[in-house]
Ligand SMILES: Cc1cc2nc3c(=O)[nH]c(=O)nc-3n(C[C@H](O)[C@H](O)[C@H](O)COP(=O)(O)OP(=O)(O)OC[C@H]3O[C@@H](n4cnc5c(N)ncnc54)[C@H](O)[C@@H]3O)c2cc1C
């Protein structure tokens with residue numbers, strides 16, 4: 001169970017209030033009529049799927065109903081930061097070569113130890 | 124290889140079961156193979172088996188980073204069926220179902236394939252219209268399939284709540300009598316043993332860490348046990364396929380999600396078929412051991428952790444209890460997750476790639492167990508000839524640029 005900090009409500013709330021909405025920071029081709037099948041297919045169907053740090057959109061569906069972004073580790077599931085739409089992440093795969101200790105927005109220690117314990121289960 | 128038989132069982136019993144052969148060797152990697160399969164799940168092992176058996180290519184290695192069948196193959200809820208909507212998908216899954224029907228004999232291993240039928244329930248008028256359409260499409264494709272009304276469902280599963288009191292009353296179902304379940308780890312072990320008998324090297328604890336690519340063609344792989352040369356690689360790594368594609372320098376239209384399942388304490392026989400419902404979102408059968416085998420939906424976020432959120436499990440059990448109030452006090456015994464590689468059109472990718480000699484078989488997502496023999500069979504032909512098998516051809520990566528998608532969200536959906 002994630003404990004997610006909504007940057008609009010400025011509160012930690014339980015995962016069930018939220019919905020994941022896929023990769024963040026996608027930009028629609030400027031002129032869809034004028035783009036190649038290659039570029040259009042890439043935009044529609046090809047997503048980053050990293051084993052590691054990922055930036056994704058979530059919506060606070062049963063709260064303020066606003067979209068925002070999360071930087072999260074896809075193996076430990078640790079949430080590294082949440083930030084508003086239009087903002088850029090401060091933690092990326094490039095900046096995060098050594099994984100930082102829990103940051104302000106992922107201070108949910110209970111969840112953090114749980115996910116660390118689960119790392120041993122990977123095949 | 125010793126053949127397994129009833130007679131053999133008696134013979135070994137007389138010797139107190141003390142001299143059974145090992146099921147497969149544990150060889151050291153050679154420096155070169157004619158073909159390398161990455162991923163020792165059911166699909167990879169089946170590919171190796173059919174490469175040897177049907178195409179005479181036996182200088183083959185299967186590289187598995189963990190243990191054979193330790194991925195999704197032995198984590199699924201074992202449902203096997205072929206009642207998919209579109210011609211291309213129905214042809215592939217029906218090809219597989221036909222292979223299932225002779226599989227235990229073919230590989231001399233009891234995979235406990237049990238054709239106990241599958242019900243896909245409808246709870247709304249639109250569900251029932253979709254079911255009619257799919258059943259008609261199935262019949263045109265030679266797939267056994269029937270539409271049942273609520274009474275028909277109740278006759279097959281007397282313990283299901285067929286009353287109007289349910290929040291989402293059952294209006295009917297599609298019924299595929301030839302569908303069923305199989306024992307998933309036996310499928311991995313059976314293909315492994317049969318492939319090993321042809322001389323295929325099964326290399327466990329062998330992780331591929333990169334590809335050797337020369338002038339756009341694959342010439343080998345890097346592993347934690349050294350480099351191995353080969354000019355044909357079949358990558359069959361399910362949830363990790365995106366990571367492997369990244370090593371080869373291209374992207375796949377896949378996202379990796381956790382998918383969870385759970386089993387109850389064992390009980391006396393009470394459910395002798397498979398029941399699935401897209402609308403209330405759950406599916407259930409009873410194993411030969413007696414435990415209820417229950418599958419959840421995917422967790423919506425990307426994840427490689429082989430675990431999902433508890434809420435997902437809770438919602439699944441709500442759906443099961445909605446359909447089967449009689450199970451409300453059954454205790455659950457174990458729960459786990461796999462990493463499924465979901466594709467935008469809910470169909471797999473069996474394809475050439477931008478790298479010559481490197482082929483991918485992935486994207487089976489939440490529903491590839493049923494395809495294990497068929498997938499291995501057509502993928503082996505693809506590797507042997509260097510060109511896609513006719514049943515595999517529509518499942519090329521190109522479809523995500525040409526637009527020729529095969530949209531199976533209706534037949535795949537939550538359902539597996
Ligand atoms: C909970 C759950 C329920 C399911 N229920 C059903 C169902 O009822 N019916 C159905 O048809 N399907 C179902 N599925 C889907 C089905 O399990 C999969 O589609 C199928 O098993 C995939 O088989 P595979 O051999 O391709 O993958 P896997 O069995 O996952 O094998 C891939 C292998 O690749 C290995 N690997 C990964 N990276 C590397 C590397 N770098 N080097 C070497 N090896 C590597 C992994 O360790 C793994 O063993 C379910 C899946 C899950 C998780």
Ligand SMILES: [Zn+2]
Pocket residue numbers: 006007008009010060063064065066
């Ligand atoms: Zn909010």
